[in-house]
Amino acid sequence: MKAIIPxxxxxxxxxxSPLLSxxxxxxLAERMLEDVIHAIDSSVVRKYEVLTEGTLDDAINGAIRDxxxxxxxxxxxxxxxxxxxxxxxxxxxxxxxxxxxxxxxTNLLFLREPHTFKVQYHNxxxxxxxxxxxxxxxxVDIYDSFFVSTDxxxxxxxxELLIHGNGAAAQYLCEIDVTISTILDMDTL
Amino acid sequence: MKAIIPxxxxxxxxxxSPLLSxxxxxxLAERMLEDVIHAIDSSVVRKYEVLTEGTLDDAINGAIRDxxxxxxxxxxxxxxxxxxxxxxxxxxxxxxxxxxxxxxxTNLLFLREPHTFKVQYHNxxxxxxxxxxxxxxxxVDIYDSFFVSTDxxxxxxxxELLIHGNGAAAQYLCEIDVTISTILDMDTL
Numbered sequence: 001m002k003a004i005i006p007x008x009x010x011x012x013x014x015x016x017s018p019l020l021s022x023x024x025x026x027x028l029a030e031r032m033l034e035d036v037i038h039a040i041d042s043s044v045v046r047k048y049e050v051l052t053e054g055t056l057d058d059a060i061n062g063a064i065r066d067x068x069x070x071x072x073x074x075x076x077x078x079x080x081x082x083x084x085x086x087x088x089x090x091x092x093x094x095x096x097x098x099x100x101x102x103x104x105x106t107n108l109l110f111l112r113e114p115h116t117f118k119v120q121y122h123n124x125x126x127x128x129x130x131x132x133x134x135x136x137x138x139x140v141d142i143y144d145s146f147f148v149s150t151d152x153x154x155x156x157x158x159x160e161l162l163i164h165g166n167g168a169a170a171q172y173l174c175e176i177d178v179t180i181s182t183i184l185d186m187d188t189l
Numbered sequence: 190m191k192a193i194i195p196x197x198x199x200x201x202x203x204x205x206s207p208l209l210s211x212x213x214x215x216x217l218a219e220r221m222l223e224d225v226i227h228a229i230d231s232s233v234v235r236k237y238e239v240l241t242e243g244t245l246d247d248a249i250n251g252a253i254r255d256x257x258x259x260x261x262x263x264x265x266x267x268x269x270x271x272x273x274x275x276x277x278x279x280x281x282x283x284x285x286x287x288x289x290x291x292x293x294x295t296n297l298l299f300l301r302e303p304h305t306f307k308v309q310y311h312n313x314x315x316x317x318x319x320x321x322x323x324x325x326x327x328x329v330d331i332y333d334s335f336f337v338s339t340d341x342x343x344x345x346x347x348x349e350l351l352i353h354g355n356g357a358a359a360q361y362l363c364e365i366d367v368t369i370s371t372i373l374d375m376d377t378l
Binding site for chain 1 (some may be wrong): 224289290291292293313315316333334335337338345348349352353369
């Protein structure tokens with residue numbers, strides 16, 4: 001089994017631009033990836049591949065098309081994820097396990113038979129992925145974690161990182177002096 | 190052991206006013222309370238008290254001051270909570286269990302010795318409650334649940350309710366024709 005992590009460094013996380021410069025957003029994205037890889041590295045999965053090319057769906061569907069062993073797809077902006085989460089998700093007996101993100105996202109997607117599945121990450125992908133699994137007669141587990149649900153899209157999300165984080169991404173926010181007050185005092189909130 | 194639920198019906202949930210009228214917000218608040226009570230009723234706790242008077246901290250601190258048996262404090266706007274969550278929280282061996290809400294909130298607070306604790310629900314109460322417990326030498330468990338973290342403060346939160354909910358509050362949104370599109374198409378988002 002391995003994990004795949006789609007990752008885009010350039011022009012990423014534009015909704016954080018009221019708070020962070022482009023180079024800071026790119027640096028944050030790298031640090032978050034580091035946290036995600038650390039969690040995978042410390043889990044039972046250990047093997048991973050970072051996908052850096054193409055659109056999200058194409059990159060992932062290309063990567064899983066011929067894979068006959070289980071795959072875990074991990075979003076790269078989950079700095080609060082821990083190895084425990086990964087172990088619990090891949091330890092499920094279901095055919096498909098989905099950890100929802102805020103707003104109907106899919107933050108972790110475990111596929112027991114990747115070659116029979118096509119991902120669709122746009123819009124409310126959570127509902128889509130549940131439907132795709134059911135249409136194929138696959139059993140679905142919803143993995144319920146606040147820390148895994150917390151991706152970093154908008155400035156308020158960074159409050160969660162400052163409150164709950166202790167990895168590379170949280171450390172980076174300290175380095176560039178982003179505090180809870182900095183974020184909550186922003187005019188645009 | 191019992192659960193206490195602080196509840197305010199009047200002038201509640203003002204940040205939902207771009208989407209819901211005052212009477213709709215009050216009705217939603219009641220339906221959410223119904224969902225919370227249903228979860229408690231189906232859990233090992235079963236006994237509960239709804240606190241309707243005073244400010245949040247005063248009402249709760251008054252209610253727990255002389256209590257020598259464990260207490261679970263449940264916020265009333267958690268329509269995605271299930272009895273499983275409550276059983277897991279009160280089954281912890283820690284002195285204090287906190288289920289964080291978004292933005293540093295405290296959505297569930299389990300106190301093994303309520304009379305030795307004073308709650309402080311304003312601002313980032315999560316950090317405060319962790320600190321209060323540590324200052325008293327109490328062990329602290331963080332309970333990690335997306336569904337419990339999801340309280341209903343702003344219109345986007347109702348998207349989570351529509352995607353993941355199947356209780357009285359979710360049903361109410363259907364009754365008044367609030368859909369995911371209604372919310373995402375709002376000008377103010």
